[in-house]
Amino acid sequence: MPSKYVKKIRNLPTLPSILAKLIGTLDDPRSTAGDIEDILRHDQSMTSKLLSVANSAYYAFRHSITTVRRATVAIGFAEVRNICMGLSLMSFLHPGSFRNREAAESLWLHSLMTAEGGKVVAGQSGKQDQDIAFTAGLLHDMGKVVLAAFFPEDVDRLGRYIAEKGVPYRQAEFELEMDHQTVGRALANNWRLPPMFAEVMGRHHLPTPYNPYSELNATVHVANYLAHDLGFGDAYDTDAHELGPQSLEIVGISQVRLELVREKLDERREKVFHLWENLMSS
Numbered sequence: 001m002p003s004k005y006v007k008k009i010r011n012l013p014t015l016p017s018i019l020a021k022l023i024g025t026l027d028d029p030r031s032t033a034g035d036i037e038d039i040l041r042h043d044q045s046m047t048s049k050l051l052s053v054a055n056s057a058y059y060a061f062r063h064s065i066t067t068v069r070r071a072t073v074a075i076g077f078a079e080v081r082n083i084c085m086g087l088s089l090m091s092f093l094h095p096g097s098f099r100n101r102e103a104a105e106s107l108w109l110h111s112l113m114t115a116e117g118g119k120v121v122a123g124q125s126g127k128q129d130q131d132i133a134f135t136a137g138l139l140h141d142m143g144k145v146v147l148a149a150f151f152p153e154d155v156d157r158l159g160r161y162i163a164e165k166g167v168p169y170r171q172a173e174f175e176l177e178m179d180h181q182t183v184g185r186a187l188a189n190n191w192r193l194p195p196m197f198a199e200v201m202g203r204h205h206l207p208t209p210y211n212p213y214s215e216l217n218a219t220v221h222v223a224n225y226l227a228h229d230l231g232f233g234d235a236y237d238t239d240a241h242e243l244g245p246q247s248l249e250i251v252g253i254s255q256v257r258l259e260l261v262r263e264k265l266d267e268r269r270e271k272v273f274h275l276w277e278n279l280m281s282s
């Protein structure tokens with residue numbers, strides 16, 4: 001049954017043009033650091049946030065980084081693009097404008113950790129582009145973000161329903177016809193995101209083989225699981241998260257390798273926190 005939100009989200013704001021352009025460069029193997037400089041040229045606030053992240057203790061460069069060009073040389077073009085996508089998406093739907101700011105902040109922190117996790121999982125499997133996996137992880141719960149941002153009464157009602165009935169979060173979503181994956185897929189279509197992101201936004205809790213984006217979707221599913229497992233869950237859904245039965249198989253990593261991924265991701269928590277704090281302070 002189609003979610004009642006599918007029609008409503010057609011009236012929501014369109015994706016900021018900077019973000020759309022950054023996502024567009026993912027599709028183009030010829031994109032370079034120069035493209036990022038062009039995209040950021042007229043956005044001073046984004047540039048200064050990027051430089052603050054580039055100068056953070058996580059990267060520990062000896063000299064301070066004062067230009068976008070230097071940041072792309074020092075950190076790498078793809079990493080700078082990922083940072084800018086995160087910053088831009090979070091500025092667009094800033095937690096400060098949410099009714100429940102704390103919950104919104106936790107959801108963004110969760111999204112950043114899932115994005116970083118997607119990159120680490122893709123690095124281990126060797127089957128996915130790491131930056132596409134990062135972006136898919138960043139976007140995976142956008143349905144939930146948009147529900148919380150634009151339909152706060154309904155999200156409050158969902159919370160009360162869970163408390164009263166004692167049902168799991170995902171079940172309550174279905175019973176109240178507000179499944180964040182259905183909303184996410186509609187949102188992706190509305191924003192004209194590439195189909196691979198629509199698939200992840202619409203199916204990350206149920207990885208299945210045999211569709212064109214199975215591996216990317218399962219990669220994000222595993223990253224989402226690890227984010228929850230490492231304490232980067234979101235305050236809207238506090239249920240325990242299990243790995244889907246075929247997910248590791250679809251991604252192409254073993255249980256042993258999953259432990260390695262968990263360790264690597266755990267080492268990146270400081271970086272994720274710093275990116276997140278940068279947005280919160282703005």
Ligand SMILES: [Fe+2]
Pocket residue numbers: 140141180204205
């Ligand atoms: Fe989700």
Ligand SMILES: [Fe+2]
Pocket residue numbers: 110114140141224
């Ligand atoms: Fe998630």
